[in-house]
Amino acid sequence: MSKPAVYPPSAEFVSKARVQGMEGYRALHEEAVNHPETFWGGVAEREIHWFEKWTKVVDWNPPDVKWFVGGKLNVSYNCLDRHLDTPRKNKAAILWEGEPGEQRAITYQELHRLVVRFASVLKSRGYKAGDRAIIYMPMIPEAVIAMLACTRLGVIHSVVFGGFSAEALKARIQDLGATAVITADGGYRRGKEIKLKPAVDEALLDCPDVRDCIVYRRTGSDTPMKEGRDNWWHTLDETASEDCPAVPLDSEHPLYVLYTSGTTGKPKGILHTTGGYLTYVTATMKWVFDLREEDTYWCSADIGWVTGHSYIVYGPLAAGATNVMYEGAPDYPAFDRWWRIVEKYKVSILYTSPTAIRALIRQGDQWPDAHDLSSLRLLGSVGEPINPAAWEWYHRVIGKGRCPIVDTWWQTETGGILIAPMPGAVPLKPGSGTLPMPGLVADIVDLNGFEVPPGKEGYLVLRRPWPSMARTIWGDPDRYKEQYWTKVPGAYFTGDAARCDEDGYYWILGRVDDVMNVSGHRLSTMEVESALVKHAAVAEAAVVGKPHEITGQAVCCFVTLKKGQHDHDALGKELRQWVAHEIGAFARPEEIRFTDALPKTRSGKIMRRLLREIVTNHTVAGDVTTLEDMSVITSLAAQQDED
Numbered sequence: 178m179s180k181p182a183v184y185p186p187s188a189e190f191v192s193k194a195r196v197q198g199m200e201g202y203r204a205l206h207e208e209a210v211n212h213p214e215t216f217w218g219g220v221a222e223r224e225i226h227w228f229e230k231w232t233k234v235v236d237w238n239p240p241d242v243k244w245f246v247g248g249k250l251n252v253s254y255n256c257l258d259r260h261l262d263t264p265r266k267n268k269a270a271i272l273w274e275g276e277p278g279e280q281r282a283i284t285y286q287e288l289h290r291l292v293v294r295f296a297s298v299l300k301s302r303g304y305k306a307g308d309r310a311i312i313y314m315p316m317i318p319e320a321v322i323a324m325l326a327c328t329r330l331g332v333i334h335s336v337v338f339g340g341f342s343a344e345a346l347k348a349r350i351q352d353l354g355a356t357a358v359i360t361a362d363g364g365y366r367r368g369k370e371i372k373l374k375p376a377v378d379e380a381l382l383d384c385p386d387v388r389d390c391i392v393y394r395r396t397g398s399d400t401p402m403k404e405g406r407d408n409w410w411h412t413l414d415e416t417a418s419e420d421c422p423a424v425p426l427d428s429e430h431p432l433y434v435l436y437t438s439g440t441t442g443k444p445k446g447i448l449h450t451t452g453g454y455l456t457y458v459t460a461t462m463k464w465v466f467d468l469r470e471e472d473t474y475w476c477s478a479d480i481g482w483v484t485g486h487s488y489i490v491y492g493p494l495a496a497g498a499t500n501v502m503y504e505g506a507p508d509y510p511a512f513d514r515w516w517r518i519v520e521k522y523k524v525s526i527l528y529t530s531p532t533a534i535r536a537l538i539r540q541g542d543q544w545p546d547a548h549d550l551s552s553l554r555l556l557g558s559v560g561e562p563i564n565p566a567a568w569e570w571y572h573r574v575i576g577k578g579r580c581p582i583v584d585t586w587w588q589t590e591t592g593g594i595l596i597a598p599m600p601g602a603v604p605l606k607p608g609s610g611t612l613p614m615p616g617l618v619a620d621i622v623d624l625n626g627f628e629v630p631p632g633k634e635g636y637l638v639l640r641r642p643w644p645s646m647a648r649t650i651w652g653d654p655d656r657y658k659e660q661y662w663t664k665v666p667g668a669y670f671t672g673d674a675a676r677c678d679e680d681g682y683y684w685i686l687g688r689v690d691d692v693m694n695v696s697g698h699r700l701s702t703m704e705v706e707s708a709l710v711k712h713a714a715v716a717e718a719a720v721v722g723k724p725h726e727i728t729g730q731a732v733c734c735f736v737t738l739k740k741g742q743h744d745h746d747a748l749g750k751e752l753r754q755w756v757a758h759e760i761g762a763f764a765r766p767e768e769i770r771f772t773d774a775l776p777k778t779r780s781g782k783i784m785r786r787l788l789r790e791i792v793t794n795h796t797v798a799g800d801v802t803t804l805e806d807m808s809v810i811t812s813l814a815a816q817q818d819e820d
């Protein structure tokens with residue numbers, strides 16, 4: 178393999194950076210590894226306001242962990258109240274742009290007022306610490322307001338991405354035992370209204386415990402409301418109090434649950450708690466994004482994913498940043514919408530996904546070239562491996578060769594960024610997340626837990642606790658232990674394959690389990706399979722991720738049908754739509770392949786590995802000794818050749 182290009186930070190960037198040069202990085206990392214208690218205690222004290230100080234920094238009883246034991250704090254207080262007696266009071270917290278073009282600039286003081294009013298609405302309706310609320314909203318400031326209002330009272334929130342279907346929403350409401358749903362009539366995407374409330378109505382038919390559904394009016398379209406259960410946000414706001422103090426909560430109080438796909442059909446509710454999470458996301462906001470007071474920061478993720486939680490809401494607001502927030506699609510009304518936004522708001526830090534970058538590359542350089550992007554000083558990437566060609570384009574065409582790119586590896590479960598360059602310190606290699614954050618001990622191992630030598634592929638595991646790690650799976654602690662803590666003894670199992678090079682840089686190679694990564698969204702093969710077999714015509718289904726030029730992976734389904742006459746073309750379309758209805762439009766399969774049989778072991782297990790080989794390499798070279806019937810593979814491979 179040829180040696181990858183290396184991009185050291187420019188002297189100019191280093192001279193102004195928060196962490197300067199490799200010595201700066203190493204000093205932080207070593208202190209955190211050698212003295213975790215004093216290191217993290219110091220970070221927590223500097224970055225966070227505590228109503229009561231902790232008695233112990235970390236209590237580590239693998240896999241159980243407590244950070245800042247006994248400390249009391251409030252997340253909304255840290256994101257809002259504490260900025261109000263500083264010059265940040267009148268600084269923009271959110272610069273929002275709706276897809277149709279409306280603009281709102283909300284200062285910290287105004288955001289505080291709006292959050293207090295909404296928190297007092299929730300409080301007056303009886304919500305208190307420990308209750309659960311679902312947030313199902315478009316990318317509007319009220320989504321942030323709803324999240325922060327929950328945290329003000331200690332109500333545990335779970336944001337469900339607006340692209341999820343009624344079925345998926347229902348499953349999450351029920352699993353969480355939520356009693357409130359906060360939503361909107363709809364939002365805008367590619368010039369069309371995407372309605373949300375009908376999905377809520379459908380979901381709530383089977384959720385008798387939900388007492389309140391609060392609906393923000395975003396689009397103004399016709400929205401039926403159910404008497405006694407549904408209320409408009411603006412009506413409740415009319416009588417809202419402006420006195421609603423932040424409740425001091427235990428450091429380990431549950432902050433939110435975020436559902437993510439695992440290796441079974443049932444999504445897992447990843448639980449994050451308060452003190453450690455907030456400390457870590459605030460610190461990484463500064464280390465990785467080198468955040469300065471005057472920056473205009475834009476993370477293009479949706480609030481429904483973990484990136485939106487940690488790096489649109491909690492990290493940036495706790496750090497006092499100005500956040501750009503955009504409601505709609507990158508290509509509406511034209512492919513330069515993002516570059517217009519960068520130019521208009523003078524964005525200095527842009528954080529996005531490789532899928533978005535690849536989709537924009539395809540449209541040609543004329544779109545970014547038509548805009549002044551000179552305000553940019555730092556670029557970020559998240560969600561999936563970034564291929565070096567996309568990296569180089571991002572660096573050259575968007576960053577004009579001036580802006581470092583922080584490729585940030587992390588997961589819903591890790592809460593915050595774990596492997597990424599500190600941009601004023603670490604030389605970059607396109608395609609590598611580079612080095613671990615302070616205190617993080619990452620290893621590449623085989624399944625017995627033995628380290629593999631540099632350059633060799635293995636499983637990425639993490640050996641030490643970090644403050645923002647997940648605490649458990651909501652309602653299923655055994656699954657949490659089994660999934661993450663039993664595969665490699667004594668270490669957190671990430672589910673990713675990776676290798677480490679001779680400089681200690683990490684190269685993430687992708688998932689090793691039955692999880693697909695489509696446009697940086699995690700999707701389990703089993704989830705799609707369970708959706709397919711619910712359809713009356715389907716006998717069996719096996720789903721694999723297929724390499725895709727833009728989205729990284731695409732969903733490819735092998736389906737066997739029940740006996741009867743079938744029109745394959747029509748049924749293929751119907752099944753794609755069916756999956757979108759069962760899970761959400763983002764899960765719509767790219768391809769449905771009908772087959773007479775699926776490759777199975779003699780004990781009847783579907784061998785997805787072989788299907789993956791077929792869609793990736795168009796043939797099967799791997800071990801087939803456990804395969805029951807070789808002719809199945811021969812005919813699938815032949816079918817592939819005809820395509």
Ligand code: PRX
Pocket residue numbers: 437483484558559560561562563584585586587588589590610671672673685687688694697698699
């Ligand atoms: O496979 C890794 C990939 O995304 C997975 C985590 O997905 P999710 O929990 O949805 O969180 C996405 C946003 C943090 C990981 O197990 N992944 C994430 N970031 C990167 C990545 N793969 C390579 N490089 C990255 N920078």
